[in-house]
Amino acid sequence: MQLISGTAVAEKVLEECRRDIAELAAAGKKPGLAVVLVGEDPASRAYVRSKDKKCRDLGLHSIKLELPASTTQEELLAHVQTLNNDPAIHGILVQSPPPTHIDEAAIVRAIDPAKDVDGFHPMNVAKLALEDSSGFVPCTPLGCQRLLMDAGIETKGANVVVLGRSMIVGKPMALLLMAKGPGGDATVTVAHSRTRDLASITKQADIIIAAIGRPEFLKAEHVREGAVVIDVGINRVEAPDTPKGYKLVGDVAFDEVAPLCKAITPVPGGVGPMTIAMLIANTIKACKQIG
Numbered sequence: 326m327q328l329i330s331g332t333a334v335a336e337k338v339l340e341e342c343r344r345d346i347a348e349l350a351a352a353g354k355k356p357g358l359a360v361v362l363v364g365e366d367p368a369s370r371a372y373v374r375s376k377d378k379k380c381r382d383l384g385l386h387s388i389k390l391e392l393p394a395s396t397t398q399e400e401l402l403a404h405v406q407t408l409n410n411d412p413a414i415h416g417i418l419v420q421s422p423p424p425t426h427i428d429e430a431a432i433v434r435a436i437d438p439a440k441d442v443d444g445f446h447p448m449n450v451a452k453l454a455l456e457d458s459s460g461f462v463p464c465t466p467l468g469c470q471r472l473l474m475d476a477g478i479e480t481k482g483a484n485v486v487v488l489g490r491s492m493i494v495g496k497p498m499a500l501l502l503m504a505k506g507p508g509g510d511a512t513v514t515v516a517h518s519r520t521r522d523l524a525s526i527t528k529q530a531d532i533i534i535a536a537i538g539r540p541e542f543l544k545a546e547h548v549r550e551g552a553v554v555i556d557v558g559i560n561r562v563e564a565p566d567t568p569k570g571y572k573l574v575g576d577v578a579f580d581e582v583a584p585l586c587k588a589i590t591p592v593p594g595g596v597g598p599m600t601i602a603m604l605i606a607n608t609i610k611a612c613k614q615i616g
């Protein structure tokens with residue numbers, strides 16, 4: 326069993342980013358990222374903080390807008406407009422999900438597609454579907470693809486089952502894997518909460534990407550021997566014996582699934598760090614494209 330370290334691959338990606346950042350600096354440019362968080366969700370705050378810290382470590386310009394849960398749609402749209410017009414900002418991310426009184430689709434559409442480093446704007450979703458590489462691909466699926474490629478796992482002709490069909494992970498993951506070329510060319514099946522007899526489908530998979538948000542859902546009975554499993558899930562579960570009182574687990578029951586696998590990612594230290602690395606890579610791409 327090969328344990329695929331997202332931490333290690335993310336470090337490689339960030340090393341490439343450092344080179345790009347130095348080149349841009351020589352040309353008098355500095356990529357800038359703005360992360361907007363509405364509300365006080367502790368997990369979201371932790372993610373936003375670690376992203377901000379990583380950006381600063383790398384010498385990126387980073388701003389973090391932490392807005393109260395009472396922020397109105399109009400106020401949030403005004404913040405997005407300001408960031409769209411700010412020449413020091415090349416990437417804008419509005420943390421998902423926002424409070425329920427916010428129309429997330431309208432916010433996403435308001436972000437300048439050239440600064441949409443999350444790849445959520447319809448223009449970028451379309452570019453992904455069209456295999457137009459000028460667009461932005463959502464960071465988490467991009468990170469999963471890079472993990473597979475870096476671990477030497479061939480996707481061409483592979484049966485891949487993507488568990489989950491969200492716009493942030495499952496759907497773009499499926500599009501990336503079915504695209505032509507390296508890291509793609511897979512035969513993709515997408516399963517979700519309405520899928521019948523899930524185990525019979527996942528058992529056929531050479532590669533399983535689990536992104537459903539159910540702690541330790543994927544069990545040994547779902548996985549064929551020799552499969553590769555990428556665990557996207559980040560779930561906080563109670564752990565009274567730990568200092569924080571909780572721990573992170575994935576969507577995969579790691580202890581029973583790992584022994585069956587050719588390769589598997591851990592949680593934490595798997596897909597999570599890759600998401601942040603890809604966010605920085607996308608911000609650099611935005612900076613280069615905007616000029």
Ligand SMILES: NC(=O)C1=CN([C@@H]2O[C@H](COP(=O)(O)OP(=O)(O)OC[C@H]3O[C@@H](n4cnc5c(N)ncnc54)[C@H](OP(=O)(O)O)[C@@H]3O)[C@@H](O)[C@H]2O)C=CC1
Pocket residue numbers: 465488489490491492493494495516517518519520523536537538539557558559560576596597600
């Ligand atoms: N590592 C990282 O960087 C990131 C991790 N995540 C994590 O990934 C997980 C998924 O996130 P996200 O895509 O945003 O979640 P969503 O809740 O938006 O989507 C979950 C998907 O899983 C499907 N699903 C739910 N329950 C089942 C089930 N029992 N069987 C089969 N399918 C099921 C849902 O089906 P239906 O469509 O029918 O409702 C839906 O398509 C979460 O744990 C999240 O924390 C997310 C983003 C980044």
Ligand SMILES: Nc1nc(=O)c2c([nH]1)NC[C@@H]1CN(c3ccc(C(=O)N[C@@H](CCC(=O)O)C(=O)O)cc3)C=[N+]21
Pocket residue numbers: 371372418419420421422443464465559573592593594595596597598600601
């Ligand atoms: N617009 C938007 N874009 C996102 O990319 C986005 C989002 N909204 N909403 C929430 C999810 C979740 N997400 C994570 C990214 C990194 C880790 C991560 O680095 N996790 C570490 C552990 C961190 C810890 O210890 O708490 C790890 O897995 O090793 C986790 C979760 C991005 N998301």
